[in-house]
Amino acid sequence: MCGLMSAAQRLAEAEYIARARNGDDAAFHEVVNAFQGPVFNLCYRMLGNPQEAEDAAQETFLKAYRNLRSYNPDRKFTNWILSIASNHCVDRLRKRRLQLISLDEWLPRFENPAPNPGPEQTLTDKELQEDVREILDRLGSTDRAAIVLRYWYEYSYEEIAEALSLSVPAVKSRLHRARRSLAEQWSPQSAVFVNGGV
Amino acid sequence: MRHQEYEKLLFEREDLSEIERTRLQAHLIECAWCATLNDQWAAVEGILRSAPSVPAPQGFAARFQVRLEKARQRKQARLLLLTTMLTIIGLLVVASLLGWALISSGPTIFSWVLKVFNQFYWVGSVFDVFVDMLILFLENLLEQLPLVIWMAASAAVSLLSLTWITTVYRLSYRDIRRE
Numbered sequence: 001m002c003g004l005m006s007a008a009q010r011l012a013e014a015e016y017i018a019r020a021r022n023g024d025d026a027a028f029h030e031v032v033n034a035f036q037g038p039v040f041n042l043c044y045r046m047l048g049n050p051q052e053a054e055d056a057a058q059e060t061f062l063k064a065y066r067n068l069r070s071y072n073p074d075r076k077f078t079n080w081i082l083s084i085a086s087n088h089c090v091d092r093l094r095k096r097r098l099q100l101i102s103l104d105e106w107l108p109r110f111e112n113p114a115p116n117p118g119p120e121q122t123l124t125d126k127e128l129q130e131d132v133r134e135i136l137d138r139l140g141s142t143d144r145a146a147i148v149l150r151y152w153y154e155y156s157y158e159e160i161a162e163a164l165s166l167s168v169p170a171v172k173s174r175l176h177r178a179r180r181s182l183a184e185q186w187s188p189q190s191a192v193f194v195n196g197g198v
Numbered sequence: 199m200r201h202q203e204y205e206k207l208l209f210e211r212e213d214l215s216e217i218e219r220t221r222l223q224a225h226l227i228e229c230a231w232c233a234t235l236n237d238q239w240a241a242v243e244g245i246l247r248s249a250p251s252v253p254a255p256q257g258f259a260a261r262f263q264v265r266l267e268k269a270r271q272r273k274q275a276r277l278l279l280l281t282t283m284l285t286i287i288g289l290l291v292v293a294s295l296l297g298w299a300l301i302s303s304g305p306t307i308f309s310w311v312l313k314v315f316n317q318f319y320w321v322g323s324v325f326d327v328f329v330d331m332l333i334l335f336l337e338n339l340l341e342q343l344p345l346v347i348w349m350a351a352s353a354a355v356s357l358l359s360l361t362w363i364t365t366v367y368r369l370s371y372r373d374i375r376r377e
Contacts, residue, residue: 032258033259041254057254176209
């Protein structure tokens with residue numbers, strides 16, 4: 001879902017990633033421009049709030065900047081940076097749970113950061129985003145990351161395992177458990193979930 | 199047991215072979231429980247698949263540049279503090295070593311102090327006193343301190359200088375990136 005790249009784009013990206021690794025700040029700015037969309041989307045899907053998602057996405061790029069030398073160019077850069085983002089969001093969600101603050105009290109229920117769609121479109125989008133958020137809120141942090149990587153980034157089980165430092169059977173088991181839990185909680189009559197969140 | 203087997207197929211539909219798909223379809227016709235679960239999962243999966251990617255807000259990259267600059271400044275401030283602390287600690291160590299050497303050198307320390315005060319009263323000029331004190335200090339040290347202490351003190355001063363120069367160099371050229 002997060003867009004396929006042309007070969008030329010990929011080549012250009014590889015070039016500025018290499019320049020950024022050699023300390024070229026302007027090239028890193030290009031990296032931020034190129035990957036801000038996928039990184040922000042992942043953080044938004046994980047955290048459910050645009051302000052917190054932006055903060056997490058910025059932290060992700062900062063971590064990437066600090067550790068750029070440890071990036072292995074044989075690996076896909078998207079996978080590397082999304083792995084940083086998903087682990088950062090998992091940590092944030094764990095801390096949030098530790099703080100024992102209700103999401104409803106703490107976060108505005110829905111704010112779509114997409115730029116200026118029409119009013120009808122906005123309503124449909126809002127409903128859809130609300131549904132998505134409700135679905136994801138029901139999952140634990142790692143299961144949520146696995147679902148997001150699977151459905152928005154079309155990651156294979158192997159890629160999810162690599163991103164989340166899990167084994168492939170563990171990813172399959174987590175995805176199965178998450179899907180089953182979501183399906184069982186879905187009420188077909190009212191098109192809403194029937195039980196409390198996981 | 200039978201449900202479990204089909205549940206696995208139901209939730210991993212994209213990876214099924216043609217034979218598995220046919221088996222699942224046949225089971226869904228005869229099993230109401232699995233059919234319901236299938237419909238419910240199809241609804242949830244439909245929502246997940248239809249949700250578009252959310253774009254980054256306007257000005258994201260510019261705000262990142264500001265954040266990066268602040269992170270750099272924080273890092274440099276930390277390095278500066280570290281340099282200052284290292285210098286102070288180093289000076290204290292050297293001063294303690296020299297002080298201990300002077301004190302432990304016996305009664306001559308008193309004559310050394312007396313000479314310093316005498317010089318202060320007789321000469322009157324602060325600069326001269328300072329220069330004389332320094333000369334006196336060095337002369338006394340040469341007489342009183344064993345060669346080993348001199349070598350140790352020189353090594354400590356050299357090490358401290360080297361640390362200080364290295365830290366200042368890193369402070370000037372090192373970024374927030376990890377090596």
